[in-house]
Amino acid sequence: MTKLYYFLKPAIPWPIRIRVRRLSANRLRRQCSDSWPIFPSAARLPEGWPGWPNGKRFAFVVTHDVEGARGLARCRKLADLDKALGIRSAFNFVPEGEYRVSDTFRADLSREGFEVGVHDLHHDGSLYRSAQHFSKQTPRINLYLKMWEASGFRSGYMFHNLDWPHGLNILYDSSTFDTDPFEPQPDGVGTIFPFWVQRNDSKGYVELPYTLPQDSTLFVLFKERTIDLWTQKLDWVASHGGMALAIVHPDYISFDGRPNSSEYPADLYERLLKHVITRYGDTCWYALPREVAAFAAEIKPGLVRGAPTSDCRFDDERQA
Numbered sequence: 024m025t026k027l028y029y030f031l032k033p034a035i036p037w038p039i040r041i042r043v044r045r046l047s048a049n050r051l052r053r054q055c056s057d058s059w060p061i062f063p064s065a066a067r068l069p070e071g072w073p074g075w076p077n078g079k080r081f082a083f084v085v086t087h088d089v090e091g092a093r094g095l096a097r098c099r100k101l102a103d104l105d106k107a108l109g110i111r112s113a114f115n116f117v118p119e120g121e122y123r124v125s126d127t128f129r130a131d132l133s134r135e136g137f138e139v140g141v142h143d144l145h146h147d148g149s150l151y152r153s154a155q156h157f158s159k160q161t162p163r164i165n166l167y168l169k170m171w172e173a174s175g176f177r178s179g180y181m182f183h184n185l186d187w188p189h190g191l192n193i194l195y196d197s198s199t200f201d202t203d204p205f206e207p208q209p210d211g212v213g214t215i216f217p218f219w220v221q222r223n224d225s226k227g228y229v230e231l232p233y234t235l236p237q238d239s240t241l242f243v244l245f246k247e248r249t250i251d252l253w254t255q256k257l258d259w260v261a262s263h264g265g266m267a268l269a270i271v272h273p274d275y276i277s278f279d280g281r282p283n284s285s286e287y288p289a290d291l292y293e294r295l296l297k298h299v300i301t302r303y304g305d306t307c308w309y310a311l312p313r314e315v316a317a318f319a320a321e322i323k324p325g326l327v328r329g330a331p332t333s334d335c336r337f338d339d340e341r342q343a
């Protein structure tokens with residue numbers, strides 16, 4: 024079904040897709056109310072978890088996936104918004120998608136303290152088609168990781184299979200989530216902590232699940248008008264000493280005060296940052312994903328998966 028869907032997707036107009044998706048997503052949201060946005064058992068500590076560096080209470084990590092040309096055009100404004108509040112985030116660019124990111128802009132971001140990551144290869148939903156296809160694309164992804172001096176990877180549409188990225192020259196992957204029944208591959212990893220994925224030999228990589236609902240889910244799919252779900256989840260993650268990892272897409276942020284139906288005002292995102300800063304101050308570790316990954320690669324925490332809830336059933340018929 025997934026393959027057929029990504030084949031047909033370009034032929035279905037967006038307003039129809041999003042309406043169909045909203046109907047099933049709302050049904051799913053009711054079914055999954057006890058496991059999304061908060062999946063209580065995802066708070067279990069990994070064995071031997073030493074706590075965050077410097078006694079910080081929790082980690083806050085911001086990532087920006089740049090989906091298309093519209094998003095690329097807004098990256099400068101988004102980086103400035105982050106900077107104005109003292110936040111440094113990771114910008115994940117698609118190497119061979121509908122835009123090309125310039126060397127100059129990547130260099131600017133790095134110089135300003137931001138991180139640059141690789142987001143999929145083509146971002147057309149095909150990467151995780153098969154293990155064979157994935158390994159065929161691996162050298163090309165490695166080429167961009169090297170050229171961009173990037174250490175992190177995230178797949179398009181959050182497709183994942185933790186056995187496959189071992190051929191990638193990465194410190195971390197971030198294509199999973201603690202709980203997100205609204206993704207095309209909805210199986211979450213059930214933890215709000217980073218964990219180590221071991222390969223047969225001594226090597227491996229760190230997996231950084233995202234743990235705050237995606238902006239697109241809250242503001243485009245569910246048309247939320249407040250950041251209540253973000254702050255509710257963030258406060259819960261903070262209270263359990265976990266990692267609050269956000270995905271915020273410049274493609275869906277309106278900076279001009281006139282958001283269309285696939286956008287939300289930049290003010291909502293700004294309010295999330297201000298919430299963290301004012302409520303938690305320096306008790307929070309404001310970290311780049313590669314910093315959290317470097318920390319986790321030292322201690323190699325195992326994956327302690329929360330127990331799945333029985334009444335949140337995923338089906339395969341609801342992608343938009």
Ligand SMILES: [Zn+2]
Nearest residue numbers: 088090179180
């Ligand atoms: Zn994406």
